[in-house]
Amino acid sequence: MNTVVLLACTGLGLGALYFLVASGLSLIFGLMDVLNFAHGALLSVGAYAAWWAAGDGGMGFWLAVPFGTLVGTGAAVLLELVLIRPLYARPRDQILATVGVGLALPALLMGIWGADARPFPQPAALAGTVRLLGAVVPVNRFVLIGAALLVLLALRLFLARTRYGLIVRAGVEDRAMVTALGIDVRRAFTLVFAIGGAAAALGGALAGLYFGSVNPGQGTGLLIFAFVVVVMGGTGSVTGAAVASVAVGLVQQFANYYTAAGLGDLSVVVLLAVLLLVRPRGLTGRLA
């Protein structure tokens, strides 16, 4: 029982991390048809910015996380304005450009801080463990789960209650028709990129807590599973991404423990294949 609880909490924590990366990725792909292979790099930028701010920057963990999120958001906005926007009419070049940035940014981080993982400073309040149903669970799992729930709530409020949220929901269905109502959809594109970048960068900062360190390839590794989550959840669906994130995180953890280390990743691929056979449009019925 203890093991099951611990695996469940760890799986949910990992799922929370996937959700933070996948939610923005899903909105960006759903609204803009942009396969953003640089999204993982945004996570790395957030992670390194938070790591630097918490250490050399002298801000401490609680200021370092918003700082990292802010830097990741800025990087996302810059990416959209400078690289993505001029290439909207050239989707193939757009993909190549995001792949390039996805490779270049981690290489840049590696060039500055080296390839080795850097220990992420853990604040005392989050470094301990709590007992839950007999299991000893690291506190940081709950921090990740809480952060993901807050982001999910904020995204749902944004989508349901704001005009830009309405534009994003409509744009996911039919972007051309949104423009035919007199709406400059490019502003929504930039906003969605900013939101996605913020969530990914927050994920990066909190991934430092989860893994205990940051490394240049962290974002790229998480991006693969984030894409799986997007496909499973249905593109453009934040709720679908949340459900799929939980499923992927739990399956990965339980399969790794009860079968053999490494089979967790394979299990996720099998889960994806089965889901697509049963529901080709993902959990929410949107075409992946």
Place this chain on the structure above:
Amino acid sequence: MTPLLSVRDLRVVIDGLHILHGVDLDVAPTGVTALLGRNGAGKTTTVRAIMGLVPRTGSVVLDGAEIGGLPTHRVVRRGIGYAPEDRGVFAGLTVAENLRLAERDSAPAYPLVHRLFPELKAREKQLAGTLSGGQQQMVAIGRTLLNGNRLIVADEPTKGLAPRIVTEVADVLARVAETVPVLLVEQNLALVRRVAGHCAVLADGRTAHRGAAAALLADEEAARRLLGVGRHPAPEVTP
């Protein structure tokens, strides 16, 4: 009479395929101007090109100002309301959200929309994707009426609708055209006969005829040659 919208030498090439070869079209400053033609003549492409939804060359002048090079959202903001062929409603949004999305003016004309389409008020919380075709058409036309547009472009608004609903849509178009000029793409010639003052006919991506709608439809030989109809006209729209 100076046209409200003047289109000259409008050309569209998509994926190397020439769709429009130089369309000329004038929309009268009052009433309904019908854009007619057989299937595949280029009617929908013409209105999509006017709206900037497809790459185009040529001149599109609205009320004296060139809008041919503007992106779609700026064309619309110049005062053109567009109800597309497929209605373009957002299935996952409610009726109220579909309408709210189209708001541009500080005081959107909801009283007018709800007077013309009381059903939209009653169904405002219903998802647009669950509406009937006629109700979706009401949403599409309603969106164009919310703002003080100078021109409304309606692409086959009666397509696929039941005869009773066709009559309702025709009534609404006739009422709308009393205050805002309408460019109407339509296959239902009985409806055209009832509401349109002027018309342009396209054939093979070119303008084949321009003039009074009633005169064209009264000329059986011309109607047969240009539109492929004659002895067996479409059923009348119930007055």
